[in-house]
Amino acid sequence: MSFVLWLILGAIAGWAAGKIMRGGGFGLIGNIVVGIIGGVIGGWVFGLLGLEAGGFIGSLVTAIVGAVILLYVGSLIKK
Template identity: 50%
Template sequence: MNLLWFLVVGLVAGWLAGMLVRGGGFGLIGDLVVGVVGAFFGGFMFTTLGIAQGSGLVGSLLVATVGAVVLLFIVRLIKR
């Protein structure tokens, strides 16, 4: 069940990140995939930096969204 919630949070985070980051985007499906990968990246990034992630749905969504935004920014820089 935790994996299912992780995927749902990642999908929502990808959609939010697609709305927050300027540019043409990767489309709905591409942004959702980046959101799931960004959720992993966000968790790793927050843990590495020693930032408290918080608990619950809001904390998870915040971490996943930040990770997805950073990942989208990096991917779009590389894509150019």
Template identity: 45%
Template sequence: MEMGIIAWIILGALSGWIASMITGNDARMGAVANIIVGIIGAFIGGLIFRFLGGQGVTGFNIWSALVSIVGAVVLLLIVNAIRK
């Protein structure tokens, strides 16, 4: 299923926000940062899940949100490790 730009922004915002709460970055991140982290996280999560034999982002659904959250958490953990 093809996702439009609005769907990517919504998925990115939701995923980035959840990932920032999981990693403890919520206080430092605004809406734009959450969107960017979520969208990049969707790509990272897609790579991870495809490498493991699964599917990446499949559309605007719960599975895609999970993939995006996993990727965003990985991204934020890497950023936190570099900052320290």
């Protein structure tokens, strides 16, 4: 995937995770950061479970799942 697609995927995944976890986004840069970190976490978790997602949609689902996990853990740490 090209760098621009990584940024777009990160922005969409971060926005979606923000909507799922607290009902809002984090701004463009925040969404990109959360989405890209979520992609790494999601890829790691999917690898542990023996799951594999390919293509743009699979990468997006993986990033959203990872971003939700990231936001959930972050909310636990904040409390």
